Every structure is written in C-alpha cells, then in structure tokens.
Amino acid sequence: MARKIVIIGAHAAGTDAASAARKTDRSAEITLITDQSVAGYSPCGIPFVIGGHIASFEDLIVFPPSYYKMMKIDLRLETTAKAINVEDKTVEVEDKKGNSETLQYDSLILATGAYPFIPPIKGKEKKGVFTLRTLDDGKRICQALEKSKAAVVIGAGAIGLETAVSFKERGLKTTVVELLPQVCPAALDRDMARIVQRYLEEKGIKIMTGKRVDEVLGDDHVSGVCVDGDEIPADLVLMATGVRPNVKLAKEAGIEIGETGGIKTNLRMETSVKDVYAAGDCAESISSITQRPILSQLGTTAVRQGKVAGINAAGGYSVFLGCLCSFVTKLFDLEIGATGLTEAMAKRVGIETVSGIITSKTRADYYPGGKQIRVKIIADRETERIIGGQIIGGEEVTQRVNALSFAIQKGMTVKELAKADTCYAPPVNETWEPMVLAAEVAMRKL
Amino acid sequence: MARKIVIIGAHAAGTDAASAARKTDRSAEITLITDQSVAGYSPCGIPFVIGGHIASFEDLIVFPPSYYKMMKIDLRLETTAKAINVEDKTVEVEDKKGNSETLQYDSLILATGAYPFIPPIKGKEKKGVFTLRTLDDGKRICQALEKSKAAVVIGAGAIGLETAVSFKERGLKTTVVELLPQVCPAALDRDMARIVQRYLEEKGIKIMTGKRVDEVLGDDHVSGVCVDGDEIPADLVLMATGVRPNVKLAKEAGIEIGETGGIKTNLRMETSVKDVYAAGDCAESISSITQRPILSQLGTTAVRQGKVAGINAAGGYSVFLGCLCSFVTKLFDLEIGATGLTEAMAKRVGIETVSGIITSKTRADYYPGGKQIRVKIIADRETERIIGGQIIGGEEVTQRVNALSFAIQKGMTVKELAKADTCYAPPVNETWEPMVLAAEVAMRKL
Numbered sequence: 039m040a041r042k043i044v045i046i047g048a049h050a051a052g053t054d055a056a057s058a059a060r061k062t063d064r065s066a067e068i069t070l071i072t073d074q075s076v077a078g079y080s081p082c083g084i085p086f087v088i089g090g091h092i093a094s095f096e097d098l099i100v101f102p103p104s105y106y107k108m109m110k111i112d113l114r115l116e117t118t119a120k121a122i123n124v125e126d127k128t129v130e131v132e133d134k135k136g137n138s139e140t141l142q143y144d145s146l147i148l149a150t151g152a153y154p155f156i157p158p159i160k161g162k163e164k165k166g167v168f169t170l171r172t173l174d175d176g177k178r179i180c181q182a183l184e185k186s187k188a189a190v191v192i193g194a195g196a197i198g199l200e201t202a203v204s205f206k207e208r209g210l211k212t213t214v215v216e217l218l219p220q221v222c223p224a225a226l227d228r229d230m231a232r233i234v235q236r237y238l239e240e241k242g243i244k245i246m247t248g249k250r251v252d253e254v255l256g257d258d259h260v261s262g263v264c265v266d267g268d269e270i271p272a273d274l275v276l277m278a279t280g281v282r283p284n285v286k287l288a289k290e291a292g293i294e295i296g297e298t299g300g301i302k303t304n305l306r307m308e309t310s311v312k313d314v315y316a317a318g319d320c321a322e323s324i325s326s327i328t329q330r331p332i333l334s335q336l337g338t339t340a341v342r343q344g345k346v347a348g349i350n351a352a353g354g355y356s357v358f359l360g361c362l363c364s365f366v367t368k369l370f371d372l373e374i375g376a377t378g379l380t381e382a383m384a385k386r387v388g389i390e391t392v393s394g395i396i397t398s399k400t401r402a403d404y405y406p407g408g409k410q411i412r413v414k415i416i417a418d419r420e421t422e423r424i425i426g427g428q429i430i431g432g433e434e435v436t437q438r439v440n441a442l443s444f445a446i447q448k449g450m451t452v453k454e455l456a457k458a459d460t461c462y463a464p465p466v467n468e469t470w471e472p473m474v475l476a477a478e479v480a481m482r483k484l
Numbered sequence: 485m486a487r488k489i490v491i492i493g494a495h496a497a498g499t500d501a502a503s504a505a506r507k508t509d510r511s512a513e514i515t516l517i518t519d520q521s522v523a524g525y526s527p528c529g530i531p532f533v534i535g536g537h538i539a540s541f542e543d544l545i546v547f548p549p550s551y552y553k554m555m556k557i558d559l560r561l562e563t564t565a566k567a568i569n570v571e572d573k574t575v576e577v578e579d580k581k582g583n584s585e586t587l588q589y590d591s592l593i594l595a596t597g598a599y600p601f602i603p604p605i606k607g608k609e610k611k612g613v614f615t616l617r618t619l620d621d622g623k624r625i626c627q628a629l630e631k632s633k634a635a636v637v638i639g640a641g642a643i644g645l646e647t648a649v650s651f652k653e654r655g656l657k658t659t660v661v662e663l664l665p666q667v668c669p670a671a672l673d674r675d676m677a678r679i680v681q682r683y684l685e686e687k688g689i690k691i692m693t694g695k696r697v698d699e700v701l702g703d704d705h706v707s708g709v710c711v712d713g714d715e716i717p718a719d720l721v722l723m724a725t726g727v728r729p730n731v732k733l734a735k736e737a738g739i740e741i742g743e744t745g746g747i748k749t750n751l752r753m754e755t756s757v758k759d760v761y762a763a764g765d766c767a768e769s770i771s772s773i774t775q776r777p778i779l780s781q782l783g784t785t786a787v788r789q790g791k792v793a794g795i796n797a798a799g800g801y802s803v804f805l806g807c808l809c810s811f812v813t814k815l816f817d818l819e820i821g822a823t824g825l826t827e828a829m830a831k832r833v834g835i836e837t838v839s840g841i842i843t844s845k846t847r848a849d850y851y852p853g854g855k856q857i858r859v860k861i862i863a864d865r866e867t868e869r870i871i872g873g874q875i876i877g878g879e880e881v882t883q884r885v886n887a888l889s890f891a892i893q894k895g896m897t898v899k900e901l902a903k904a905d906t907c908y909a910p911p912v913n914e915t916w917e918p919m920v921l922a923a924e925v926a927m928r929k930l
Contacts, residue, residue, distance in 0.1 A: 083848060083850060083851070086910055091851065092910075098850055339905075341916065342903070366907040375907055404529060406537065406538070437884045437887055440887045440906045444888075448894030448895065448896050458886075459772065459784070459807055459889050460810055460886045462784045462812065463814055464528055465532065470787065473886070
C-alpha cells in the first residue's frame, strides 16, 4: 500500500518537504495542508512589493497550483489542522466550510511556521497597527499606506528595517523604534550596526535605539506612539518585534518542545515522536558552531530542513548538518550580511574572540563605480577558527557571506583565511580581498 | 648593521615584497629595481583603459612615488639588473645613462615577471603588431587604435579576450583567432567556454577557434592575417599568446629553474640558492590540489608570493601555502570566473572527476533585474572533494569563485556543499544557491 505522508504548512519548509518526499517515493500519497488561501509563496519578498520593486503580491507565488498537480501533491488550502493523534497516527482537519476529516498518516511533517510576537503594549489593538507575515498582511498594509503619511516601525530586525525602507520609498515619514541599543541585533555587532543605522538615517529614516514604545495612541485608529513620554505621530504602526514558533498543535499532541521554544528534533528532523518530523520556523536547529539548539527562522534553513524531513518521511535517509544562520538583506542600495556568531553572541556562550575589521572597495581603486565595503571577521581565540563574519557594502556582499559560511563550516582558521587564494579583476574587486585583510587584522591580535 | 635587501622588479610581486620586508624589518635598506619608467602599476587594468572605462594609464599607478618614500624604499627606475653573483651576494645594475653599480645584498628577491611569448609566425615583426604587457604597450596600442578599423587578436585567453572587448568597444571590427578548440582554455572546460564564445559573438566579435594564424600580411605595416588560407583584413594585430617567466638572470646566476620553466622555490619562496627568493610571474607555485609545480601568472598569486618572500627576506617566517589559480574577468557585462582544476586539467593529471552544472538566476525569480548564472562544480570521484569550479553570469560571480576556493582549500566534499548553509534575500539571490544545486547534481553521479 502507498505510504501516506501528511504535511502541515505549505510554505518554504512544507513545500520543499513535499517535493523532496515526492522525489524520494514516487508512489506516496502526499497531503499538504495550509490554513492560508495561497500556498508556496515567498514571504521574504513582501517588503519589496510594498516598496514597489515587485509589481504585485501574486508575483511572490513561487509554486503555483500547477506545481502541486505536476508533483501529485494533494494541496488543501484554507484547511486547518485541529489535532494530532500520535497513537492512531491521524490528523484532524477542518476546511473553511467547517467540514471535518480525519487524515491517516504513515509520516507526518510539521511545518507550522511561526507567528509574529506582539509585545504587551497598551493600544496595540487599534486600527492601523499591523504585523507582517502573510500575503494578506502585506495587502492590508499596502491598502493602509495609500492614506498614511507617517509610519512607526517597532523593531529594527531585518523585517522591521526592510519594511521601514519600503515605507520611506512610498513617501511616508518613517521612524524605527528599537528596544535594544542597536539595529540588527541578531546579525550584527554594535560597531557594524552603527554603519547601517547612519546609512538609514542619511536616507531620511529616523531611528531610535534603546527606546521602548510605552503606548500606541489614538481613539479607534492609531494616531501615534508614545516613546519615553514623547509622542511620535503616525497613522500606521508595524510591530516587527520578532516571531515565535507555532508549536501549539505539537505540544497538545505530546511532542517535545525544546529549550528554545521550538519543536525538538534529531539530525533527521524527527521529533520526539516516531514518524513525526518538524521543519522550518517551528523547529529547532543545531548551531554548527556551539552544537546547541537555536531558532534559525530563516527561509534557507526552512528549505534545507524541509528537504531533509521530506526525504526521511518518505523512507529515505538524510541528515541536517546544522545551521550558521547565514543572512543577507538589501536596504536601499546597501547590502548587509552575516554568518555564524557575532562577538556579542560568542561572549554569551562563553567563547573568547578576536576580530578584525577592514574597510575596502568593491572594485580596483582606479575602476569607476566601486563602492565601499566593510568586513568583520570573528575567530575563537583558542582554536583560531573563524566563527563569524559580518559584511556591509554597496555590492558583492551576499557571496562573501557564503564564502565565510563555507570557511566556518570547514573549520578554516584566520591564518588560513589571511593566506587564502582569491580571484581578482579590476571591474569586480581589489587585488587583496577584504575578507583576507580582515582576517590578517584579526590574526595579529592572537 | 642594517640588513640589505635588493628586489628586482617593481610590480605586484616586487612592490608587495618590498612593503612586507619593510613591515618586518624597520631598519633594513631596501632597494627596488625596475627597468621600466614607472613602478607599482596594475597591468590588469590596461585593457580597461583601452576600452575607455578608465580615464588614463596614469590612473593604474597603484603605488605612487610618494609611497616608496614613505616606506623608505630606494626605488630605482629605468635601472637594469645585468648579473647576479650569488657567491659575493651582489647584483650588477646599470641605469639609463649607462652607469654601472654593484649592489651588495643580504637577501635578494627576484620579481622579474614574465614576457609575452610570440609564436614564430611569418610577418610578426610588421608595424601594427603588438603585445600587451606594460603601460607603454598600452599607450602604443591606444595610439594605433586611433587610425585602425579592424583588429585581429591572436589568443583567446583572458588578456586576449579582455583586449578584444576593448577593441570592439572602441569601434573596431574585431576577430579573435585561437589555436585551441575553445576560448579561455586555461580556466574553463569546453562546455562552459561555449557560453562565453556565443556571448562574445552576439556582441559582434568574430571568434575562430581551432585555427592557426599562418602569416601576418602587409608590406611595412600589417594589412591582415592569413588563417587557413583565408585573409582577414586588419590594421592592428595583438599577440596574446601567453607569457613566459623571465628567468634569464636567475639561470645565468646558477639558480635552479623548475620543470615548468619558472624559478624553483620552496615554501618560503626561497630559490635553490640561500638568501635568494623569487616571487610572481617568474616563479613557480605549488598547486594546492595536485601538489605539483605550476605557473600561476596571476596578480593575486604574485602579491601573495611577494609578501611571503618579503617577510622571509627580512628575517621573518612565512610560507606560501599553494595556489588554486582562482580567476575572474569581466567581458562586456558578463563575468567569468574559475578556481582549481578544469575537468580537462584533472584528466591530464590522472584525476577522475564527476561534475554538475546548473543554470539559475542571480535574484529571486520574481525580483526584477536578475541575470542568468551558470555554475559548474567538479569533484574527485574517489575522495568526493571539490577540486574545481567555473562560474559564468551577469553578476555576483567573483565571490562565488572565492567561496569555492575556500571550499577547495578546506577539502569540502560535494555532499557537504550540497548541504551547505547559505544566505538569501530576494534582491540578491535565489533561495537555493546555484553552487549548492550544482553540487547536488554532481553528487548524484557519484
């Protein structure tokens, strides 16, 4: 009899899990459930639709309905998983008309994602206050934009900053309020974050770090926020204060939740319950550096975990080798990327570091159009191995992040990086690669 | 007494050697000799001056005279090293006025570079036939361009193609003739080279591969070349048929020349004679993959070797860890890069390979402005380690080459690359990194 695979969640992790399962077992019955009305779109693209770089939200649909047909995946939209019974190996689902059904599974994959965390700020329920996670969120914000003049974004992580940029691009007076003393606290150290903050300020975005929003003001509709007793007028407020893993279903089914709040998994992405897998934003990852559980909550981690879960759920064998949380974004014309640990994170887990920072250019000094680039390399003082990198520049940031990611994954030391073989041509970089020079700076501190 | 360091050659290797020596020994007497009238310029930039991207040849001078003053380096322009006496530890030099001098050294660094190899083609001495190596060569070609309508470039390596592009950009009818059956034979396999050739042909450059130039035609001045009995009219011919290491001085001094024709060196870049070092295009490198001697003849190798030679010559300790010949260039709007071995090279040294090729885009499918990119990954069939990579694309090629270079240097297998942690954002790449996908294709063939 055909293997029955049920997958809950149909975005990065769920869809890639379904595809991998199909490739592993041609005859499996694969059912993909989502409570949303659209599957397989890229939430990472939403800020860029808002900003006007991408024509429509529908463009973000990476896997159209025809894809699921071709892959013989039974996609069920607007269908909610109500309960999992791990003894009977069933999932109770309910469609939008309220019809219930019990789905039998041989393997179950939880790709339930995450939901925006909303801090308990007074007035947070007012009209004009948004979170940004789904296409529908994006559409609602776009509608609100039309009649808005000023926006406040609470939270200066990637989504907060990307959306703040899109608000500014759409002509709104834009303020970002961040509780921590810097922007991008999950990816950058303060020395690097300062560059990003200054750049955004030059572009006309007001940024307040180390500040708490005390209250969202207004009657029915938001009229502003109160920060440290001062009122910042706004007719649009975005709560971009992070996301939390969706683990309610798993918890209720008795599946173990890890110390990070995500679903605990082994290397095969299997949960504490046999034949139940988890992948993506709802699941824990293991840090390749500390070997401790972390929440990655990145699309790249989601698709990699989804693939591993899908292969295993379909009877194959694949392991997830850990995560460096390699990250990149583009804010106006500035690219910001990072991989591994920041110095602050390293300190928190007890790693002593040395670091080197260098500012260089993205083309030969004499070649027109070169942009500034700043590279920070972080190494463990004892092993001398690279454990982190942060890069900010006008171009060519992304693949430097990947290069450092590969270096970290293979245990490259700063000395090795300082002597590494790199390529060069005047229109595309400098003779001495800035990553190499930053490693040399770090090396001298060993 | 102060250590006396004499360096012959004042470009990439020589200048970086002098700088490294100065940083290692603050009190050394450093003499830098060049027979050219300008030191410390970037020959890699010459084709881009010819093409009009860079305003003047003088812009290519990376180290102005003030730099040598600041570093207390005694730079002697238009001074020729006539002979080395390794017993007495002296170098005979002659300035442009014909005055001779004997320089005593404690350490000597040979950074004598390479000279263009000119095949024995009939008529090669005619006016209008050029090679391209020095600023003066570039200036002569620029002058000739003014009154030229059609150019033939002999040789389809990087310099040949870069200069052919610059000729085309300057409005000349341009033909490239290559003896081997493909363009870029030192960096690309035929499958990848075809893409480059097709692109250049679409841009209006005529490319003839697998063809020999029988004769340069014309009376006093070139009027064309004869290829396979056909005449190609041309008033400008560039011989870009490779370079040979300048080893005459070394040879005459009894310094050992390696099997590649370059000066043999150990890991410290020391030659067969104590206290005599060699670096750059005149010296051999060791391939990081085969551990066999090779001629790298790249600027990046030159500066890395120069630095090692400079440190050791000044009493420090540094080793050159080998070379992958990582390479990149930009032809019109196409970036072409490679690192490690091609499949053809691997075959020649007895390595059995598997490879994977993938075509992808440089941005998310839905993000405007994305360009095509093609990645080829080559691995050793037995060890499964990556031994080479070739990348051709509209952007973001350079740092992918560096990423693969780091992967090769640290022994990453294709399986590891197929699972590697990479970063993603819609404006700068696709969710699944093409290097990762190419590795997966290769992996399936294992």
